[in-house]
Amino acid sequence: MNKDILKSIREYKKESIMAPLLVTVEVFLEVLIPARMADIIDVGILGDGGVGYVIKAGLFLIFLALLSLFFGVSAGAAAAKASAGLAKNLRHDIFYKIQEFSFKNIDKFSSSSLVTRMTTDITNVQMAFMMTIRMLVRAPIMIVMSVIMTVMINKTVALILICAIPVLGGTLMFIGKKAHPHFQKVFDEYDVLNNDVQENVNAARVVKAYVREDHEIGKFHNISKRVYDLFSKAEKIVAWNSPVMQFTIYTVILCIVMIGGKSIVYGNMEVGELTSIIVYSLQILSSLMIVSFVFVMNMISEASVDRINEVLKEVPEMTDKENAIKTVKNGDIDFENVDFSYGGEGNTLALTNINLHIKSGQTVGIFGGTGSAKSTLVQLIPRLYDVTHGSVKVGGVDVRDYELTALRDQVSMVLQKNVLFTGTIYDNIRWGDEDADDDEVKRVCELAQADSFIKDFPKGYETMIVEGGNNVSGGQKQRLCIARALLKKPKILILDDSTSAVDTKTDALIRKAFREEIPDTTKIIISQRVSSIEDADMIIVLDEGRINGMGTSEELLKTNDIYREVYESQVKGGAEDAE
Ligand SMILES: Nc1ncnc2c1ncn2[C@@H]1O[C@H](COP(=O)(O)OP(=O)(O)O)[C@@H](O)[C@H]1O
Ligand SMILES: [Mg+2]
Known part of the structure; x- marks a missing residue:
C-alpha cells in the first residue's frame, strides 16, 4: 500500500495497529485447536483416557474456539473501523483539495473522474486496506505456525507441505499478475462509463428534446459491453485459482494420507495426529489462497491509489503571497x-x-x-x-x-x-453573503428585477430551487444569479x-x-x-x-x-x- 495514502489514517492509527495484533492472537489460538482434537482422538477415544478425558478436553476445545472467535471478531471490527476511517479521511482530503483548485486545476480533471475517485477508487482502497491489515497478517502466521505444528508431529509429512507451498503460492501469484492489466483496463473503462451516465443524466432534458434516447442507449450499451468483456477476461484468468487450488489440495492430502496411513500401520503415528495434519494442511492451503486474493486486490487497488494520489498531489495553482494585500481600494x-x-x-x-x-x-x-x-x-x-x-x-x-x-x-x-444550488431562493441569494439580513436580500432582488417574480411564487422567497435551477425560467435564473452577485456589495x-x-x-x-x-x-x-x-x-x-x-x-x-x-x-x- 502506498505511503502517501496511508498518511490519511490519522485518528484511526490505533485500530490499524490493533487489528493485526488481535488477528495474531486469534491465529495462535486457532492453531492449537487441531492438536487438541488429535489428543481427544488418540488419548480420549483410542487410548485409555475414557469419557471423562473426552469431556474435559472437549470443553477446553470449546473454550479455545470461543476465545479465538472473540479475538477474530474484535480484529474484524477494528479492521472495519480502520479501513472505513481511512476511506472517510481520504474522501475528506480529496474534497478539501478540490476546493483549493483554481480554474486551471479544475480544467485538468473531468467532474465524473473526480466523482469516481471519491467513490469507486476509495472503496477499492478501503477493501484492500482492510484485507491487508487482517489477512496479510493472518495468512503468513497461520502458514508458519501450521508448518511448525506439522513438523512436531511428523517430519516426512511436513516435507510434502513445505514443497507444496512455493509451488501453489507461485502459481497463484502468477495468475494474479496475469489478471492485473485486465483489471486496470476495467477501471479506465469504468471512468468512461461513469462519464457517459453522468453526462446523460445531466442532459436528460436535451436528450428528450432531440429524441436521442435510442442513440444514448446504444452508446451506453457499447461501453457497458466493453466493461463486461474486460471484466470477463480478467475473471476468466482469476477463475483458474480455484481449480489449481483444488488440484493441489487433493494431491497433497492424497500424499499425506498415503504416507500417514503407512506410518500408522507401522505404529509411527496416531490416527488423531493424521487428522490434525490434514486440518493443518487445509489451513495452510487456504491461507495461501487468501494471500493470493489479497495480492490481486492490492494490485487492483494500485490503479485506484494512483488515481487518488493524482488529485491529492495536484498543486493548487494559486496561493496567497506572504503579506498579501487584504483591501481593494477602488474599482479601477x-x-x-x-x-x-x-x-x-x-x-x-x-x-x-x-x-x-x-x-x-x-x-x-x-x-x-x-x-x-x-x-x-x-x-x-x-x-x-x-x-x-x-x-x-x-x-x-x-x-x-x-x-x-x-x-x-x-x-x-x-x-x-451559472448554477443555483438545491435549496430555497432565499438561501441561494444569501449564498453570496451569509451574514446578509432579509432587507438586504430583498434590496438586491429589487435591483436585479427579481423581487417581483419571486413574490408571485406561492411560497415567495421560500420557493425551493431544484438541482441545477431547472424549475425557474432561464431569465429568472439569470436575475437570481445577478442578485446573488450584488449581495456581496x-x-x-x-x-x-x-x-x-x-x-x-x-x-x-x-x-x-x-x-x-x-x-x-x-x-x-x-x-x-x-x-x-x-x-x-x-x-x-x-x-x-x-x-x-x-x-x-x-x-x-x-x-x-x-x-x-x-x-x-x-x-x-x-x-x-x-x-
Ligand atoms: N477552459 C478553457 N480551456 C481551454 N480553452 C478555452 C477554455 N475556455 C475557452 N477557451 C477557448 O478560448 C477562446 C475564447 O473563448 P471565450 O472567452 O469563452 O469566448 P467568448 O466568451 O467570447 O465566446 C475560444 O477559442 C475557446 O475555445
Ligand atoms: Mg463567453
Missing part, C-alpha cells in the same frame, strides 16, 4: 500588455496584447462574436486564471498581490454558465452575458437600477445585444482575442466595422423587437 481596472493562453507559455494565445484602463464606477460593455475571448478577458479580473504575460491590476494593485478571497469578495462575477460587478434570456425591457430596468443604486461600482457587461451596452461609458470590441475597437457607441459607429454591422442588423433591422 488596468490591463497592461496582457497575453493569455489556457495552455500556458508557448501555446496558442486566447488573448493578445490587451491594454485597458477602466475607471472606478464606469460602465463598460464588452462586445464581440462567440469565441472572441470575452469571457476569457473578464475571468482575469477576479484572477480565475493568471495572465501569461503582462499584468492585470485592480484598484491599482496587481491581482496577484491580493489575498484571493479579498479580491474575489470585491470582484463579483456572474459566470456565463462588490467594487466591481461583471455580468458575462447574464441577461441574454431576460427581455429587453427588464434588461433596461436592471441597467437603470445599476446606474441609480450602485453608481460607484464598476460594471462590466458582456453582451451580444447592442441595446445592453449601447449606453455604456465605454465599449470594447473584441475580435479573435485582440481589441478591435474601443469607445462610446457613437464613436464606434463611425470607426468600427464589426460594431456598426451588428448595430445596423439589430437596431435598424428591428431584430430586437422580434426577441
